[in-house]
Amino acid sequence: MDLQALYQTLLSHYGEQSWWPADGPFEVTVGAILTQNTAWSNVEKALDSLRAADALNPEALSTMDTDRLAALIRSSGYYNQKARRLSGFARWYREQGGHEVLRQRPTETLRAQLLALHGIGPETADDMLLYAFDHPVFVIDSYTRRLLQRLRLIAGDEPYDRLQAGFHQALAPEVATYRQYHALIVEHAKTHCRKRPSCAQCPLSDSCAEASA
């Protein structure tokens, strides 16, 4: 079982994923911040209330009072932190000139700029790069780390960039493939590897440490 075989197995078992439902790239970036350590169902409620308040755009987010913004995104948790993060990101996004300008930048340049912003770490930056700015960077999240660990492909304590490099080395740098793969990992985690893994129907149980334990 290598990273390519894993992709094929997940794809044939779960099928094509239509992921990150959002109305345009800016909504994707907002969702990326709101979903930090948070269930997506809670993020959707926050996005809905932002939309209802006509606040799901860079202008509103960067100028609105952060207490009011925090109230709007309450359901996503960590709302005080996230209100500041959204506000700062939205201000930067406007100053830089918006989506088209940012999108044209070299991947490493844009990634470094995102990481320099307060509250944007490697996963949030890569979510944005892959799903909003169409750059071929692989997203490593806790599901990815846990899955590779159970498949004994990694020890588990490798740093983010090292795991990402493993995917970049194993796969051709295609945005569509990276999007699919990451979405499949999340779908698999939600289906089989919650608190109590349902290993009987899991397509990976042969290679999984959890199933043989």
Place this chain on the structure above:
DNA sequence: ACCCAGGGTCATA
């Protein structure tokens, strides 16, 4: 009542 979710930052040693 407990556990954790599509993380990140900051203080301490």
Place this chain on the structure above:
DNA sequence: TATGACCATGGG
């Protein structure tokens, strides 16, 4: 550099 505390809601 490496752990640990902290942020906080909602669903299982």
